[in-house]
Amino acid sequence: MALFGRLIVASMPLAPKFIVKRVAMRYVAGPEMSDAISTMRELSAEGACFTVDVLGEEISSMDEANYFHEEYSRLLDAIEEHGLNANISIKPTAFGLLVNRDSAYSNMESITRKAQKLGSFVRLDMEDSRVTQETIDVMLAMHSKGLTNIGVVLQGRLRRTESDIDSICSALGDKSDFRICKGIYLEPDDIAHTKYSEIVGATNSAVTSMLDRGAYTAIASHDLPVIEHALAELRNRGLTDSRSTGLEKKGPGYEFQFLLGVRGDVRRSLASKGHLTRVYVPYGTRWYEYGIRRLRENPEVASHVVKALLMPWTNRR
Ligand code: FAD
Numbered sequence: 001m002a003l004f005g006r007l008i009v010a011s012m013p014l015a016p017k018f019i020v021k022r023v024a025m026r027y028v029a030g031p032e033m034s035d036a037i038s039t040m041r042e043l044s045a046e047g048a049c050f051t052v053d054v055l056g057e058e059i060s061s062m063d064e065a066n067y068f069h070e071e072y073s074r075l076l077d078a079i080e081e082h083g084l085n086a087n088i089s090i091k092p093t094a095f096g097l098l099v100n101r102d103s104a105y106s107n108m109e110s111i112t113r114k115a116q117k118l119g120s121f122v123r124l125d126m127e128d129s130r131v132t133q134e135t136i137d138v139m140l141a142m143h144s145k146g147l148t149n150i151g152v153v154l155q156g157r158l159r160r161t162e163s164d165i166d167s168i169c170s171a172l173g174d175k176s177d178f179r180i181c182k183g184i185y186l187e188p189d190d191i192a193h194t195k196y197s198e199i200v201g202a203t204n205s206a207v208t209s210m211l212d213r214g215a216y217t218a219i220a221s222h223d224l225p226v227i228e229h230a231l232a233e234l235r236n237r238g239l240t241d242s243r244s245t246g247l248e249k250k251g252p253g254y255e256f257q258f259l260l261g262v263r264g265d266v267r268r269s270l271a272s273k274g275h276l277t278r279v280y281v282p283y284g285t286r287w288y289e290y291g292i293r294r295l296r297e298n299p300e301v302a303s304h305v306v307k308a309l310l311m312p313w314t315n316r317r
Contacts, residue, residue, distance in 0.1 A: 021287075021288070024287045024288065024290075024291045025287075026261040027259065027260055027261040027262070027282070027291075028055065028260070028282050028283060028284075028287045028290070028291075029260065029281050029282065029283040030283055031283065031284060031285045031287065032283065033071070033074065033075060033078055033283060035283050036052055036075075036281050036283040037078060037082055037084070039260065039281055039283075040052075040082075040084050040086055040279075040281060041082070041084070043279055044084070044085065046264075046267075046268055046271060047268075047271040047272075047277070048267065048271065048277050048278065048279045049085035049086060049276065049277070049278050049279075050084065050085065050086035050087070050278060050279050050280075050281050051086065051087050051088065051089045051123055051257070051278055051279075051280050051281070052075060052079070052086055052087075052088050052089065052281050052282075052283070053088075053089045053090075053091075053125070053280060053281065053282040053283075054068060054071045054072060054075065054090075054094075054282075054283065054284050055282050055283065055284030055285075055286045055287055055290045056068065056091075056094050056284060056286045056290070057091045057093050057094045057127060057290075058091075058093040058094070058098065058127075059093070059094055059096060059099065060099065061099065062096050062099055062100050062103055064094075064096075065094065065095050065096030065099065065100075065103065065104065065107060066107070068090070068094045068095055068107075069095065069107040069110070069111065072088055072090060072111050073110075073111065073114060075088060076088065076111070076114055076115055076118055076120060079118075079120065080118050080120075086120075086281075087115070087120050087121040087122065087123065088111075088115065088120070088121075088122055088123070089122075089123040089124075089125050089280065090108065090111065090122060090123070090124060090125065091124075091125045091127060092104065092108065092124060092127070092131060092134065092135050092138055093127055093131060095107045095108050097131060097134060097135075097138070098130075098131070105138065105141065108122075108138060108142070109142060109145065109147070112142050112147045112149065112150050113147060115149055115150075116147055116149045120149065121149045121150070121151070121177075122149060122150045122151075123150075123151055123152075123153065123179055124138060124139055124150065124151070124152045124153065125153055126152065126153035126154065126155055126181075126183070127185070128185040128187070129158065129185070129187050129191055129192075132155075132158065132160070132164075135152060136152055136164060136168065139151065139152040139168075140168075140171060140172075143171075143172055143175065148172075148175045150177075151176070151177030151178060151179065151216070151218075152168070152178065152179075153178070153179040153180070153181060153220075154178055154179075154180055154181075154206060155180075155181060155182065155183025155185075156180060156181065156182045156183060156193075156199055156200075156202045156203025156204075156205075156206050157182055157183040157187065157192045157193050157194075157199045157202065157203070158183060158187065158191060158192050159191055159192060159193065159202075160191070161202065161206050162205065162206065162209060165178070165206060165209045165210055165213065165215070166209075166213075168215075169210075169213040169214075169215055173214075174214055174215075174252075176210075176213065176214075176215035176216065177215065177216040177218075178210050178215055178216070178217055178218065179218040179220050179257060180203065180206050180207055180210060180217060180218070180219060180220065181203070181220040181221060182199050182200075182203050182221060182223070182226075183199075200223065200225050200226060203221065203226055204225070204226060204229040204230075207219055207226070207229060207230050207233060208229075208233055211233050211234070211237060211239075211252070211254070214252045215252075216252070216253045216254065217230075217253070217254045218254065218255045218256075218257050218278065219254065219255070219256050219257065220256075220257035220258075220280075222258060222259070222262050222263040222266065224266075227256065227266065227270075230254070230256070234254060237252070239252065239253070239254055240274065254275075254276070255275070255276040255277065255278050256270050256275055256276070256277050256278070257277070257278045257279075257280060258277065258278070258279055258280065259279075259280050260279055260280060260281050260282065262304075267279070
């Protein structure tokens with residue numbers, strides 16, 4: 001499967017852009033903010049809520065970072081104006097973390113402050129291991145300024161994750177709010193698990209540790225062994241109906257998160273059983289670069305994409 005994925009990735013730049021676009025548009029709302037708004041309106045009927053991502057990461061000038069700052073600010077206004085149950089996901093490198101740390105902090109603070117005023121939440125997406133600690137530090141710095149409406153993503157594949165859960169929960173107590181996923185970036189085996197079974201095992205342990213520590217836990221996986229493990233842990237704790245809890249609830253609580261276009265049937269089934277489900281909705285003009293980069297980072301994604309296209313019944317949007 002990995003070889004198959006690599007072959008697809010290698011041939012992707014040769015494919016006509018309109019074919020790549022057809023593939024990408026299953027996973028991306030569209031180039032404009034209005035596309036994200038219409039996608040969310042449609043999926044709201046399925047009981048989902050949302051986190052919205054403006055496509056793009058690791059920029060090379062602060063002018064580009066300012067674009068993201070302005071776009072996210074407009075996005076928060078649009079979410080409010082349309083009365084959508086949605087928050088935002090941001091990438092610290094798109095805000096300039098690796099270009100000008102002080103300006104990046106100040107832009108992220110201004111967005112988080114605006115979100116706080118609107119009663120909204122900011123999720124810091126986790127990028128590759130160069131910026132793991134930096135990203136956690138941004139989140140802790142915001143909390144120390146009273147901006148508790150921000151949480152980080154941890155990646156099950158990284159060996160450091162259990163110790164990160166411990167130190168973040170010790171620092172933030174019941175204000176700890178995590179998204180836990182396997183991690184899309186393939187990292188070397190001195191810092192990361194590299195076998196499927198180990199990655200699943202470590203992601204499951206992280207879910208358990210987050211719930212044990214009373215943190216708000218957003219489980220972001222389409223993989224049934226991870227979802228089933230989380231459901232068993234939630235049942236053991238009597239946490240069964242997260243849809244009735246408020247959006248901004250902190251402390252013990254949970255939700256399930258899915259990428260737009262992936263395993264909608266599993267998401268709808270969880271929602272019908274009372275679980276809060278959130279869809280990650282990316283939009284933006286940089287869908288082509290985003291798609292190609294994601295495929296290069298992890299060629300296995302290409303296998304999922306092709307399977308979803310050839311056997312669409314395995315993956316309803
Ligand atoms: P997999 O074993 O990869 O997938 C299980 C099954 O789901 C597959 O067999 C397939 O049927 C289906 N599937 C999975 N992906 C696709 C796809 N692209 N197309 C079609 N079918 C698919 N990673 C980070 O490193 N940082 C983040 O901040 C981050 N945020 C995320 C936010 C959300 C809401 C989600 C759901 C994932 C996020 N990820 C992030 C990605 C995550 O780390 C994994 O790389 C990704 O979810 C695939 O792992 P999986 O657990 O879904 O299991």
